[in-house]
Amino acid sequence: MIDQIRGVLRQHARLAVDVDTLSADADLYAAGLTSHATVNLMVALENQFDVEFPESMLRRRSFESIAAIQSALAELTAG
Amino acid sequence: MANQTSVREALIERATKVANDVAAKHADDVDKRARFPVEAVEALKQAKLLGIAVPEELGGEGATLAELARIGGILAGACAATGMLYAMHQIQLLCILRHHGGQPFFTGYLRECADKQRLIASATSEIGVGGDVRSSKCCIVRDETHFTYEKQASVISYGEFTDDILGTARRAPDAAPSDQVLVLVKRDECTLERVGGWDTLGMRGTCSYGFVLKARCPLDHILPVPFADISSQTMHPSSHVLWTHVWLGIATSAVSIARKYVRSEARKNPGVTPPNALRAAELVSALHTLRGSIAGAMHEYIERYDDPDRLAGLGFAIRMNNIKISTAEQVIPIVNRAMGICGISAYRNDTPYSLGRHLRDAHGASVMILNDRLYGTNAQLLLISKED
Numbered sequence: 168m169i170d171q172i173r174g175v176l177r178q179h180a181r182l183a184v185d186v187d188t189l190s191a192d193a194d195l196y197a198a199g200l201t202s203h204a205t206v207n208l209m210v211a212l213e214n215q216f217d218v219e220f221p222e223s224m225l226r227r228r229s230f231e232s233i234a235a236i237q238s239a240l241a242e243l244t245a246g
Numbered sequence: 247m248a249n250q251t252s253v254r255e256a257l258i259e260r261a262t263k264v265a266n267d268v269a270a271k272h273a274d275d276v277d278k279r280a281r282f283p284v285e286a287v288e289a290l291k292q293a294k295l296l297g298i299a300v301p302e303e304l305g306g307e308g309a310t311l312a313e314l315a316r317i318g319g320i321l322a323g324a325c326a327a328t329g330m331l332y333a334m335h336q337i338q339l340l341c342i343l344r345h346h347g348g349q350p351f352f353t354g355y356l357r358e359c360a361d362k363q364r365l366i367a368s369a370t371s372e373i374g375v376g377g378d379v380r381s382s383k384c385c386i387v388r389d390e391t392h393f394t395y396e397k398q399a400s401v402i403s404y405g406e407f408t409d410d411i412l413g414t415a416r417r418a419p420d421a422a423p424s425d426q427v428l429v430l431v432k433r434d435e436c437t438l439e440r441v442g443g444w445d446t447l448g449m450r451g452t453c454s455y456g457f458v459l460k461a462r463c464p465l466d467h468i469l470p471v472p473f474a475d476i477s478s479q480t481m482h483p484s485s486h487v488l489w490t491h492v493w494l495g496i497a498t499s500a501v502s503i504a505r506k507y508v509r510s511e512a513r514k515n516p517g518v519t520p521p522n523a524l525r526a527a528e529l530v531s532a533l534h535t536l537r538g539s540i541a542g543a544m545h546e547y548i549e550r551y552d553d554p555d556r557l558a559g560l561g562f563a564i565r566m567n568n569i570k571i572s573t574a575e576q577v578i579p580i581v582n583r584a585m586g587i588c589g590i591s592a593y594r595n596d597t598p599y600s601l602g603r604h605l606r607d608a609h610g611a612s613v614m615i616l617n618d619r620l621y622g623t624n625a626q627l628l629l630i631s632k633e634d
Contacts, residue, residue, distance in 0.1 A: 183422050196474065199422035202380055209630045222633045225560045227474060 171215060172236050179211040180204055191234040196227070205230055212236065218243040249551035250310040251544075257298065257309065261317040264289045265324035273325035277603050280450035282407045286321070286328040291363040295332075299339050304353060305360035311340075311484065311548055315491040322495030323502075326607035327451025329495050331404050333488035334452075338366035338412040341428060341480050342469070351466035355430065367405050369413030369431075369459055370481075373398040377619065380477060381423040385416035388465060395429060395436075395461040403454040406440065409433050413459065414473055426473035429463065436461035448606030449614075479557045483547045486566045490540045490573040493611045497580040500604040501526075501533045504584035507591060507599050522587045529583050536576045543569035561633025567620040574611035581608045 169191065176195075177186045183199030200208070208230060213219055218240065220229075229239045269286040276283045290296050299314060300306025314336045322329025339359060346352030358364055370379040386393040395415055402411065411431045416423065441456040469476065504526055511520040546565060550556040585592040585601045592601040 197422060197425050199424065201424045203626065206626050206630050213630070219632070220630065222559060222561055222631065225631060226555060226558045227478075228558075 179207045269328045270324035276451035283328045296363040297360040300360040319491040319495030322492040323499035329492040345471040347470040364409040367408035369399045371400045397459045401454045403452045428469045430467045431461040449610040486570045493577045497577045500581040500584040504587040507588040560631040
């Protein structure tokens with residue numbers, strides 16, 4: 168899953184740094200993720216993982232790191 | 247206590263007195279000469295209305311958001327520029343109040359705001375970021391004790407007349423554009439080089455010139471919370487709540503002038519309802535609808551005020567953008583219709599029913615953050631948000 172997340176980030180997050188250099192806990196906002204790009208990222212993740220993020224997950228914090236994204240997705244795909 | 251809806255009539259009376267006795271008297275001159283409403287601001291300081299949001303334990307009066315909004319509207323009805331600068335000042339104060347994290351410098355500063363009635367301006371906009379306040383080019387550069395801060399501010403409203411400035415910057419030289427902090431710059435810690443003028447259709451007294459801001463301040467002037475949080479919890483919603491009340495104040499004043507005109511017509515011929523009385527009745531209905539929607543948006547904010555998670559939700563951001571857009575779309579037609587009721591008396595600039603200034607000021611509502619920009623943001627957010 169992490170690789171797929173990195174792939175989506177590479178394509179849609181428009182970060183200032185190479186995605187591969189980021190650890191799972193690295194702050195994506197500090198790496199240049201803007202609010203505009205966050206929405207594109209959310210849409211792309213919904214498509215990639217065939218999920219719909221509920222409103223309660225649409226927070227900066229849910230997308231602040233690769234690990235946070237992974238845990239949000241895990242929660243959605245668990246059931 | 248910004249998270250409450252109560253309104254103390256004594257505060258409203260103090261504001262009404264400043265509005266009627268001072269702001270209204272100078273409004274035409276402020277507008278004609280595009281000058282700072284110095285008399286009204288001095289009167290606000292005398293009446294201790296600038297620092298009222300500071301909590302009582304720090305020497306203020308713990309004004310609620312509802313009180314600040316009402317006062318902004320009352321002032322705007324007399325002089326739109328005064329109302330707008332009052333709103334802008336309170337937005338800065340609310341950001342500090344909520345996000346100072348108990349730091350001694352800021353608690354001391356808040357005491358000073360209550361005691362000395364300091365006026366705070368905002369330096370969020372910057373040349374080269376395309377109007378996006380959540381993005382900065384400039385950064386702060388820290389040394390052991392201080393930071394330096396240099397910003398090409400496309401606009402600092404009343405910057406030439408303010409006591410202090412609250413501005414955004416990237417957190418550090420290597421920080422991303424969206425990785426921002428909010429810093430307080432006191433007037434004696436900075437130089438402001440004015441760039442360009444402010445010759446606009448309306449809102450002429452806000453004197454929103456561009457500036458090159460250069461400052462060196464102690465490190466404790468940096469608010470200890472990322473600007474991303476300050477923006478979603480306080481700056482963005484309180485801006486829309488307070489601005490919309492300013493525009494509502496302009497609309498209310500225009501409608502009140504139209505009603506006065508209809509009453510004067512009615513008195514000329516008692517027993518016969520003047521034809522434009524119907525137009526006035528329609529207009530009052532439109533005004534009350536607008537007032538209701540603005541109050542509704544404010545209450546949604548107050549209701550979530552202490553829940554940062556719900557404030558950070560996309561649905562709430564969309565809601566706040568919408569109240570700004572819809573108010574801007576309604577306020578101009580309302581002033582137009584008031585003008586239609588008073589006819590030539592409103593069109594002339596020299597009658598008690600003149601509405602030219604109201605009309606020009608009202609147009610500021612749709613360009614002060616362009617409606618289309620907010621529609622664009624909402625269009626994007628709605629691709630992902632599911633909230634009704």
